Amino acid sequence: MNILLATVIGFLYASGVYLMLRRSIVKLILGIGLLGNATNLLLFTIGDVARSTPPIIHEGEEALVGAYANPIPQALILTAIVIGMAMLAYAVVLIKQAYQITDSDDIDVMRTTDIETLAEDQSE
């Protein structure tokens, strides 16, 4: 089943990158979101995916027995998901402020920090 997950991951990466290459800042953020999802799934998949049991020790036992899902990537991804959300939220607010200042959602307009250059660009 790795080919199935590989396909999903590959497609998520491709669409994430494609969106990041757009000039609209909204699409840029959506692209980052897809890329984050793709990366979480990538970590999950290369950390040995198998249908077995969750990595939880049964009541009355001292250790995991039999087949179990690998807990390490799960622990890594769990925090990655939360931090990814926080980063996205920050990025979203950042572009919102950028839009209010530049009055444009076009990344090409935002390629300088110099307000005068910016004004020239817009007057063109």
Add this chain to the structure above:
Amino acid sequence: MAGKAESQGNLYWLLSLLPAAAVIWLFLQISDVAQGKFPTLKLEWVPDLNTSLSFQIDGLSMLMSLLVLGIGALILVYASGYMDGHKKIGRFFAILIFFMLAMLGVVTANNIVLLFVFWELTSISSYLLIGFDHESPKSQKSAQQALFVTGSGGLCLLAGLILLGNMAGSWELSEILQNGEAIQASGLFPMASFLIILGAFTKSAQFPFHFWLPNAMAAPTPVSAYLHSATMVKAGVYILARFNPVLGDSLGWTWTLIIIGGFTAMLGGWMAWQQPDMKKIMAYTTISALGILVFLLGVGGKIATEAAILFLLVHSLYKGALFMIAGTVDHEAHTRDVNQLGRLGRLMPITFAAVIAATLSMAGIPPLLGFTGKELIYEATVESSLGATWLTVAAFVMNFFNVAAAGIILYRPFIEAPSDDFDSSHVHEGPWKLWLGPVVLGITAILSWIFIGGNFFSIEIFSPAVSAVYGKVVEIKLYALPPVFNIIPMLSILTIIAGFAFAFYHQKILSASKSLTGRVGNFGPEAGYFVFLDGMLELTRDFALTMQNGYLRRYLVYVFGTLLTLVLLPFILYGDWSHIQLVVQESPRINEVIISGIIVSAAFWVMKFTGRLSAIAALGVVGYGIALLFLYFDAPDLAMTQFSIETLTVIIFVLVLYRLPQYKTRTSSLGRYRDAVVAGFVGVVMFGLVLFVTSVPYSTHISEYYAASSYPLAKGRNIVNVILVDFRGIDTMVEISVLAVAGIGVLALLTKIPSKLDDQTLMSRSLIFRTASRYLVPIILLFSVFTLLRGHNDPGGGFIGGLLASSSFVLYIFAYSVEEAQDLLRVKPISLIGLGLVIAVGSALFAPVMGLGPFMKGIWGSYAIPAIGKLGTPLFFDIGVMLVVVGVVLTIIFALADEDENLHQPDGGSA
């Protein structure tokens, strides 16, 4: 530059006692060294890299050390007078002494890496001293040039030394010198020779690298006297002399040194007489003298080696003295122009005496030491088997220019009448600090004929130095006057007459040749240096402008391009494609295929949708799909986290992105195809990467460790949660700190910036929704606490509990308003972040503070509380995590939603 004559009170000259004491110590070692008992010192430095702090003083090192320290002591006295009153005199002395130690290291190092380190240190101190007057653009430029040239040479030298060390099988200099046969048999021998010669040539200012040395005269005169004539520029010659026993036997070596050295000597001499500035005359004669030394080492054989060593010594003595004198003249008369100066002899009698001794030695007047040196040069060429006639003619030309320059320095400023506009009324003898050095060096040159015939100099100092360069132990008797009168003394006399005659008519020759020589400086290697430098600057500027053009998309293409190259190259070069399996273990089930299909098509629609809300919704579908995949593959914690996060993400997106303008098509269809190709390429490579990695058996020993130790060590059954709050608890602590930073960052961004959002609102509130949420919120909150508490043994934990609790407040916002939700929470969400961090850190500190174990160690109570279970520090840590998560999420949501309401519902009421 120079201070006032009144304030001669500084005591920096006392520093010269250090090198003077070292000179005395060296004298005590002389007889041991002469008998082959070399003082050594070896300390380990980096044994794995064959690098040791290894020093040895053989005959050559002894002679060089005496020069470095002896002249160094005189220079320190001189500098204390010359730099008197300068506000940075302390820095000057610090760098000068730093150089002295580095140079001493070069000539005594017995490990080639150490040798290189000291070599570079001399380049750096030279750079600092040339640029000492660092506010002058000329000094900056000259210092930079010297560093570029000698620094590039240093790299060549390093490469050559490493090759040599590998060939000899040892990095100790003394061992390398005994392994000549192994080195000469190696195929890399010519390459090593070539690189070492390059390094030596840059340092010793040989053509075509000579141009930095005249520019280095921008340094204060004590530096010119010490570094750029007496010692540092001899380091290249020292390297050539040092490796002469192993490298000197090849034709390439011989003829490179003869041709380049000879040409440099003649070029330097030719340039010297055209300079009006005393320092420049001396700079070019120094180049010339270095050329003669290289030339003599190329000629090789016993007599040429003797000539080289003696000339090296003689040159350091007289040139050091003459540079100091030039500085004294400048100091007193405020010019160094020989066309202006004149009759200084009467005004500065002590200096004049030193000038006479030094210039006569330079001109090679018998019985001064310089005469013996000149004799040996002629003897070496006349008796050489390499073409005596041509070599002798070359030697005559070099010597002629040398004598002429000596005559110019002696005659024109000190004896000849000055120019009409030169005011000599204020000129008088300098203070003792300024004339002591030249006088001592002058006396050495005069007295040398007394001790030169004696055994002490010839046998104890000179012969061991020659032996070290020649490679065989030899014993030499020097003579102060020629023993037989043959062609050699005749050549000497002829040189002196011709040279002095030239000096006598120098003024006329100079004015007659002005038109001819005026533009020489514009051609030659220095012009090439500037072309190279400008080209590099232009190249880097163009490169920076191409790479950093401000277009985010191009940066992304560079980043992904680099990533793909780094991922693909190893696969293409070393990858084994045969083991790739398309289906590892089990084949996909139908529900997995369907969910995957939904994810892929949702991702496609994220790209395709032209409405922002539908694109956000599609992104949400992708996230929920992934959550389902997590669930299918036994990751319940991940699934719960992903569900909550996806919900919050969609809400945040809707709150903000909906306020941004509608999509526009901005890129041409060609551009879109190009981007699609790039993106597709990334996707295909990641697809291949996953297949490749998953086809390799997974190493399970770490997960087995957690599976076995989770319960015994950490009392937890949910291993994912145990890893988060216990095994990798410190990671988690850093991660919640990152969360806190993100939350605070959002808050900071959203304060006090006037908004221009268009007039739309999302908040529509139905009665049913309100009523339902009134009951739902406490249930969700209770459930979130339950999730937190069960987290240690079952799916759940602080992250998930926090997300659930936050979503109950988000629900409340939608049902009522931000203000009511804030009232419900009672505290500000940002204080929850702080509280959470404090609880997390406190639980981690519990064990060390109570003396129960290291930071982060989990401590559990022994009694179970009904419905909660045992209390323990990991539980409190998880509570801290939960509070941080709630705080961050609500900080963000409140801030965004608040802004939304305030702007678009000015009356504050609800719909």
